[in-house]
Amino acid sequence: MLFSVLIPVYNAEEYITETVQSVLKQSEQDFEIVLLDDGSKDNSREICRQLCNKDASKIRFYYQKNSGVLFARRKLAELSKGDYLLFVDSDDLLEKNALSAIKYTIQKTHADLVVFDLMKISDKGNERYTLPFENNQIFHSHEKYSIYCELLKTKYLNGIYQKTFKRDCFDFEANYDDVKNMRIAEDIYQSMPIMDKAETIAYIKEPLYIYCKNHGGATSSVKLNDIKWDYKLYDRQNEYIKKWKISDEDIQTISENRMRRILGFLSVYAKQNNDSSYKQFKEYARSIKNNKYYMEAKEKASINNLQKIYKLDIVLLKMHCYHILFQLHKRV
Template identity: 30%
Template sequence: MKVSVVIPLYNAEPFIGRCLDSILNQTHSDIEIILVDDVSKDASLSIAEDYQKKYSSIKIIKHSTNKGSMMSRRDGYMAATGKCLMFVDSDDALPLDAVEKLVSKQVETNADIVLGNAVKIYVNGRRERLVDNVRANAKKLDFLKALLDEKARRCLWGRLYRTSLFHDHELRNLENMTIYEDACLLYQVAVNAERIEPIDDFVYDYYENKASVTQRVYGKKQIESIIMANSIISEFCQPFTQISYDLQHRVAKTVFALYSEDISIEEVKKLLKKHGMQKYGEFTTACKILKLADWWFLLKRFVYVRTKLSK
């Protein structure tokens, strides 16, 4: 089976060689690599082009203007010719038998999505296992509920997808989303999947990157991205009434946390109103939906942000 591996590329000069080597050396041989360069300002594209000269399996798509990783992934998956595809971030890597193990489960079960586990590798060398809690032969509602309840990772990497999930359905992709864009796409894909299968194997090496946006305090641009993403997630998940409470809880918790960030409460409320999400930012809504553990999370995020801002 041919597998397309999509890699959004932007300023990954220190890591892209490691990433490409891990894919080129896979035990599964039928792989095409699609790199989408989003106008990198370092030597990332040059390194990728050097690899392309040596390996015919590598395709490079070049953006003329910076569009963000969501559009890079879109251009990558639209160019994919494999029956299945994967996403790999340019600063991460795959264990050498990752694709083989994911493909084996897909062939065995004919699943639309195969979920693998990941290892997070911190800058100091510490390793942490990231494991999804999703049952075998899961249906879309099982997977959506697991995502909403934080029992499954809300990221695209570490999974194998049937390419038709991306080619045969209308998906919403927005330019210059700076955060939450992978979760936004994952939920859209999940609503069209009929069978999801987990495997016990660890198929992804997720390297901590201190420059990552998820390590920062959020400003207006990041906050609007989060609100837009949750608006799209709500739109795609609302038809499934069985998970309506889980959806409202997840969105309310995410939105209410934005009041801790580096813009005023009034600015957050304006952005919520702009995208039709104002009900999730109301204190009365939060009191009805959020649990004690959620308020503890919100307090910790507030303390973290204030500490960062005071330095």
């Protein structure tokens, strides 16, 4: 079997049928679908069971207590039988000829990993995530540096669902217990070891994946404690920055992105609608100054490249002007 299409399901009763149908209607039919309900509280479990019963030759279905999307994906990988793995979120879609295009590229290039564009659909309009490479571009050995940087420096290659990879590229034996409940940044966190193991990477400059961002999924809203997952991500990024020998110039860009992210959480804290919002905001603002990730990013970033709001944040933090900061971010 060529492909295992792996779909973690959580509270997706409104969307899972359409998602599965987008796979079943593929022009390339050498695949299996593996569904894993991750402790849904709605009717997803029953819908998945019905889908499996209706097309048992193509679909396998499993259920587990809620473990979060990262662990659900890892369980799906263990259950898979295909030579190549592809994750699809339970409210997203595959373009009709996606598997056919990926198969053609695999046959032509013998790639261990195929990456492709996605189309992000939301209430605000559509946005195509595309990479600055040629269609059918191949990356070997030292040529992979540019695609490593694209993963580390931009948002356009973060999604694990933008990648189809040989099962040998998946880190089955790795221990992820310290990030079991990771609810943001889990895609890029899992993508780094996959890209590292792939000897040959091929790129398809077509939006084969349709990402539907209007369903209130796990990443639709940022919560106060989510910054801790960013710090876990930075630790892993630092490992690969060293392993991939990322240049100082590219580290500067990565550091500037980290500055934006850490300072951006000031707005998350400021916009809470509760009586303790200022207290929590002040605690977070105070913690930033001595935070090792902030200090490292500030040292390696070029502050001049940051937007005015972040430059102002840096000045106000240094002056301990927390109330002014609070009022500023409530309005941003």
